[in-house]
Amino acid sequence: QVQLVESGGGLVQAGGSLRLSCAASGRTVSSYATGWFRQAPGKEHEFVAVISWSGGNTYYGDSVRGRFTISRDNAKNTVYLQMNSLKPEDTAVYYCAAHHSGGYYTPISYESWGQGTQVTVSS
Secondary structure (H helix, E strand, O other): OEEEEEEOOEEEEOOOOEEEEEEEEEOOHHHOOEEEEEEOOOOOOEEEEEEOOOOOOEEEOOOOEOOEEEEEEHHHOEEEEEEOOOOHHHOEEEEEEEEOOOOOOOHHHEEOOOOOEEEEEEO
């Protein structure tokens, strides 16, 4: 079993940057792919990005591709989400989760969700 804890959220102006961290305890983060999702008020979870267990493959949602970068440091058991050129529509609670089976883009394929970290982008 793995426990994931997100951090790094906050309030930022449009055009700014934030880096989110997803720290794992228990099972090592290098044994599974790790994804980021976000959920805005009144909306369903939206796929943001995923990184393979080796870090060799990354995939992004259409709305963040080219602005966000996912990476991992297996030595620190941590996955990062660098968010640049932030927009007000990026405002949401961001969650990381461990991929267990199935496609990368749907929440049901993930387990061990963290508690989330709030990102608010002001215009």
